[in-house]
């Protein structure tokens with residue numbers, strides 16, 4: 001049986017009279033990379049901070065590694081790694097000094113030199129953190145997130161502001177950590193990041209989970225009708241079909257193995273995401289209008 005690392009039921013959080021998390025439920029298995037996706041203000045950070053024990057909920061149950069984060073003590077905290085949206089301070093200390101210092105605050109920790117190497121900062125180990133680029137400083141954040149050898153790692157929008165190459169390198173690092181068995185909860189606005197990293201994704205809007213599933217099959221993507229297009233007699237042909245394999249096989253035969261401009265498209269994760277977000281925006285509008 002797979003162990004559950006995070007379990008949230010009926011979670012509600014209000015700020016003043018404003019309900020920002022509204023009956024949220026989710027479950028993350030040990031060793032999973034789970035992505036939480038949603039528009040600005042959907043309640044992602046609030047939810048994650050409740051799981052981290054940094055915010056109090058109004059109602060519902062939350063269990064992370066078998067304990068309630070609101071009540072859990074230091075031993076539990078040392079098993080949790082956190083990379084928040086706000087980067088490490090522009091410290092006067094060097095990368096090596098900061099990582100070693102944080103290692104000393106945990107009962108169990110990873111080898112600081114190995115962690116510095118793993119996050120790709122070996123060449124910057126003697127640089128002051130304040131002199132690093134934004135992307136390099138984010139790597140320091142991740143180093144500090146994993147130095148205590150956590151069982152669960154929370155990553156809140158970890159690659160915001162990265163250039164494309166830095167993102168791809170960062171993804172390799174996350175895959176490596178996932179390969180070591182760390183359970184990872186990732187919030188992000190990047191759909192390609194979800195496809196590259198997550199075993200499962202949940203879309204959050206208006207404080208609720210709208211859908212959960214594997215990125216490749218979310219919302220019936222994999223079995224939805226496909227749009228097949230190709231060029232024939234100088235014009236573009238487009239056909240929507242539930243059996244694209246058959247149509248492509250026919251086309252290949254008809255065109256002697258070479259179909260000009262052939263393309264097969266199924267709904268992207270972005271299509272599914274936008275459909276759900278638009279749907280919930282209209283729902284909210286209807287609710288507001290009917291009040």
Ligand SMILES: Nc1ncnc2c1ncn2[C@@H]1O[C@H](COP(=O)(O)OP(=O)(O)OP(=O)(O)O)[C@@H](O)[C@H]1O
Pocket residue numbers: 015020038039040041042043044045046047
């Ligand atoms: N301390 C607070 N006091 C009052 N309202 C807050 C507080 N923190 C967050 N909110 C509000 O709660 C809602 C959810 O915010 P939250 O930061 O959880 O969203 P998010 O999904 O993480 O957004 P983003 O993608 O922009 O980071 C927003 O409307 C926000 O303005």
